[in-house]
Amino acid sequence: MVETLVRPDQRNDRAGVGGSPRARTWTLAVACMGVGLVVASMTALNTALGDLAVATSATQSQLNWIVDGYTVALACLLLPAGALGDRYGRRGALLAGLVIFALGSAAPAMLHTPLQIIAGRAAAGVGAAFVMPATLSLLTVAYPKEDRVKAVGIWAGTAGSGAVLGMLGSGVLLEFWAWHAIFWSLGVAGLVIFALACTVASSRDSTAPPIDKPGAVLIGAALAIGVAAILEAPNRGWSDPLVWGGLVAGAVIAAVFGVVEVRRRQPLLDMRLFADPGFATGVASIVVLFGATFGFFYLGMQYVQQILGYSPLMTAVAFTPFMVPLAICSALSFWYLPKLGLRLVIFMGTALMSVGFISMHVLDLHTSYLELAWPTLILSTGIGFCTAPTTSAIMGAVPDEKQGVASAVNDASREMGGALGIAVAGSILAGRYSRELAPHLTQFPAPVRGPATDSLAKAVEVADKLGPQGRPLAELSKTAFMTSMHSSTTVLAVIVAVAAVLIGLWAPGPDGRQLTPVRGAVARARRAAGRHRAAAR
Template sequence: MTTSVPPADRRVPEAVHRRRWAILGVLMLSLLIVVLDNSILNVAIKTISTPAPTGLGATQSELEWAINAYTLVFAGLLFTAGLLGDRLGRKKVLLAGLAVFGIGSALAAESGSPVQLIVFRAVMGLGAAFVMPATLAVLMNVFERDEQPKAIGIWAGGVGLAIAIGPITGGILLDHFWWGSVFLINVPIVLLALVLMFWLVPDSRDPNPGRVDAVGVVLSVIGLVLLVYGIIKGGQLADFTDVKVLATIAAGLVVLAGFVVFEKRSDHPSIDVTYFKNKVFSAAIAAIALVFFALMGVTFFSVFYTQSVRGYSPLQTGLLMLPLAAAQIIFAPRARLVVDRFGNRATCTAGLLIIAAMLAAFAVLDTDTPIWLLEVIFFLMGTGMAHIMTPTSVVIMQALPREKAGSASALSNTFRQVGGALGIAVLGSVLSTAYRSGIEDKLSSVPAGLRHTAGESIEATLGVAAKLGPQGKALVGPANDAFLHAMHVTALCGAGVALVGAVVVAVFLPGRTPDAQEGKEEADLVPVAEH
């Protein structure tokens, strides 16, 4: 990918220079809908799991796939999409990506089954993969070098905005319309973005584009899908020793190992695996992946806690998540000041320790815990995340040569997506396994044919209980108790993963650098936005 800064002697045409801030607005609008869609979906998963006609009756594993189908396609195609933009023209690729995303959104809104929703979410991920890298490449070509840091900061701020308004928007839509409205809302925004982009955004391309690594893309996607499928299936069966589960996970690991070997030997790899020989770079990438592992996993189970156990509406759930986004908006721009004083190692280690502590704090939440405690947990978790994302972006730039800025940025975004997908798969499977073990002996009153389904998730149990009428009311209390136990186990597992990340960061990230050297390095760096 060639998203790095253009040569210093490149001049932006005057006509383009005059409308550069309007172009930035259009690029932010494109970025907004890609990020907004996932944050809107967070509050809709409980509704989608409700039996028809309210929802689709999706099982917990199907919900995990509805989220991960988007994420895995997005992550797997990010590098290839960037290279195609360089080759074919960034504007053309942006327009095509937005169109595919809009079509996928419209189809997802009309899904008649969980399987259809999963397929159409994958289509949306395909479109998003072409939008994300092209927006940064266009930005780099319409701003002069001295304005690029400011433009990138504003552009990346769109992510915080989307995280903040997504759950609230989803809650408002679900309070007034059917579940598909959380996807259909994308369509008019996409149409507006297409019109403005066609009118305002200039086209650009790399005169010497890289070659597309088709084999690497296929291997990475197949390997990740097999790995995630095995993890989710193990949670669904509550048995990770099942032969099919072990075989699928092993096959995924083998394919991913083959991907690494192929990339090492390729003269045009999607991912230059030699980057990971740099321990500082690897530690920073690991920190990014672990942050999103925690974020996506926590979001997944906290929605069921607030809506199924505590009885809050989707809109109220969206408002409850505001502290998580607010903390990131407040502290992310200021995290660099903390790094200047204490160094990257101390700042990122403290951030991961805060995340680990807040995950562990979920283990004290009960059916009648004061809700302000959840708000404090969300705010502190967002604070910890903010003090990891900004410093690690700078660390990645310090760890690699400047000409590798574009691929380094793409790598950090890829691992963010993969970390999020694994967070949902792993923590979702732990939740499912622990829930089934806690509810199975309470299902004796349920008809034999429904027991397996009723044990998959709290929503499945409550759905079966509703069908049983007065007899099913006796299942509500045990379902809540089993879910709380499962959530506590899941949160403690997540806390353990975050602690491992804190150790890795503490050992391998650089400490505080001398002020003079730091100033020199900052002058030579290309800023990277974490989106």
Template sequence: MNTILQRRRTSRVPVLVVLCAATLAISLATTAINVALPSLAVDLRANNRELQWIVDAYNLLFATFVLAFGSLSDRYGRKGALVLGLTIFGGGAVGASFAESSGQLITWQAVMGLGAAFVYPTTLSILSNVFTERTEKAKAIGIWGATTGVGVACGPILGGWLLEHFWWGSVFLALSVAAVIAIAAAVVVVSTSRDPSTPRIDVGGLILSVLAVGTLVYTVIEAPEHGWASTSTLAGFILAAALMFALVLWERSHEDPMIDVTLFTNMRFTAASASVTFAYFALFGFIFLISQYFQLVRGFGPLETGLKFIPVATSIAVGSILGTILAVRLGNKLIVTVGLVLFTSAFLWIATLSQSTSYVEVAAQMVPLGLGLGLTSAPATEAIMGAVPREKAGIGSGMNDATREVGGTLGVAVIGSVYASLYASTFNASDAARQLPEAVRSMVEESVGAAGIAAEQLRSAGDTGTAQAVADAANSAFLDGLASGAYVAAGVTALGAIVAAVFLPSRPK
């Protein structure tokens, strides 16, 4: 009997490896593009708003379709959904590698996000059906969570190495190769499974969720351009709220809703989902800004920038594995709360960054950030999956992924927009801005990358004094924006810690 059990456990290891490989490819894509943002600002003349859309197009499509596609994988077959998703993702990556404008790149990023929406819930759904005992499932989810977190943190490392040797499109070609490898492995190793009783897609819920989240993200990203108190911005927030309300009403009245709103009556599910949302809100916003800080403010190359993420990648892996082990012993409430408190402390420290901050200090800041994500994400994911029946694992996985991606999408949108607003206003108030012609000033206020281009042009024209003044003013404005973004992230994770401490049960009930 022990031999049979050992064989069964051994046979599941290759499945876990393949699922983690697919997850790694998708996770790398969420952040690998960040280290290429300075290059895109120059090569594609992308401003701050376009840079946000380049990052968020992937996350937005990922977040809004992941629920529907999780249900589809349950109904029609999880292996087929995994292969289809990886194919769409890989095809989008090939298209993105040859984009010639910001608009084209945003479009292909959206295609990649659509493919990722198939892959993510399917991997976790298959995992939950292969590993059924709680302790084993917790360990498997811990490894899956570590892979996810490490992929997110190692994306800049991969992107940096490729940018050091090739053009920015090579980042996407590498992701397409990873997708092909994952497809081949999945075809050989993964067995198909499905739940034929899974209801058909809730088209109304899908449309309303896409419109609601899309309207909110669009409004936040465009707010610095139109003004946070402008009529268009306020109208956008009101419309997003109305669509969210309509979505809830629709799902409550629908016989087979895409989003089972009754799940939110389970505090284990609700508090865990909120914790994941808050954690990824902060993480994605951090990576969006810190990549630009390393390259545009500190002058590091792409590879050097990528390697500087090693402390956070390592800490996420350690925190994810420890988090699930400790959660089984000590309870989810304590571990998730501690994780979010570590997150908060890290962002309060990050807000003190300057042009002269040593990398040793920056690396030290990344350790509590990475540990915080690992301790929060893996136990919270296990809590979410444990709150839904096994046969509905795809839906539960979709909900987990949606909270993760919605949090990340809003993190880039909100933190990026807070930064953009502060950057533009601080730079325009500087003495250097008043020395520039209107056309040049308008260009520089778009991004710190544009400021670097303007400074180089001024140096080439022999005006080194003004060039240095512009560079200094732009860097100072960037740091003001980064600090404000870090305070926003700290506030969000502190709120998450309170939610986890008050509402998240220690153990399943």
């Protein structure tokens, strides 16, 4: 009789804490390995694009999609994959995803045309879409609520460090082998983690609702079209019909998804959750965080390689300190989050990020590594301060039978933020670079001016071919790049600072209250969501 009075999410919580501490720690280790591999795969190919271009004769657009095809496939399938894990088993979703990821990652090592490599990367992204939400939802149902923030903090720190680990690993591989080794290594790593994941306890929620197929199709299409359009913006420009048309189409489909979900008894994503200040703060903050992270890497990698002349491996080594404050702050979130509250944590973290971007103005053509390191550490500290609390806010607002979907929302926010960060930074960099350089190239012939204004890399390549006469061109191009990079970091600093104020006004404090007068509306939305779930059961 007592059991009938216990809500399904309470039953799941009791089941989740039934395992031994050793079993939960092992689940955390496997989950961190899985998410680390998925994130590392996003950046691993950045160090090998030059080799790929030579070996496959890929165009610049094809090279972009060798990287971005993975991201688009991952983003558009995250929510359906998370729901499938909730419904049919999270460990099963993790295992299936790892197999698909391993096969898709290894396939390009045996293929030779750009289109085949793009297809293989997209297949790996499909597998990653099942892996990423499964790793987080396995943790949140395995750990008791009082320990979840600590586990999520370790997971979030690993996810945040994955980008640097991917560059570092691929840089080491390229020192000894050809680019094929990167694909083979990703495939083998996926199979190794698959073997380890077989030992993790199964996790399936019998109360999870059936898969909302219309919702899955709509949100998948919206994310795929929107992310693809954003990723094309730096190359085509925001005024290109494919870019703005894709953004409009993605927004319209997303709006249709919201209307459909509100009317369904068992939606894929309960839209009323966005009225919860913790959930909404988590989603908005993660978009900002990962936009800043990927925008920084997009600018920083080009600066370190093109201006300072670092090799791919040394570039990865140069960014390794980025992981230290991020990992420490994420792991300690269980201590400072209850004391400070989500509002102050997010405000302080985003403010630090803004300071980090402004501090990048000290960089010039002859910067030392230490002058690069300290703005990087400021930025990383701000990101690390916010990463785990925002993820915990999202997961904590959703009942246990929907943890896979909540994890997918968290991951989709990361992908959307990363794509936006690259698009904003890349668009400003490309536009300002061309405007700054073009007036100074009148003394050069037209065959030189065209490639030089496309990018710094092409300008340096042309300058090398010209010999001593190319030195002025290289200097002019590098100066124009520095000016445009500073413009990009200024815009990113302003965006993050504005987000800090807006999110700080909306986010709840330690007492769960907001500064803005929306508590009554939120309370009503929560009661309505509770009645909606009760009616569905």
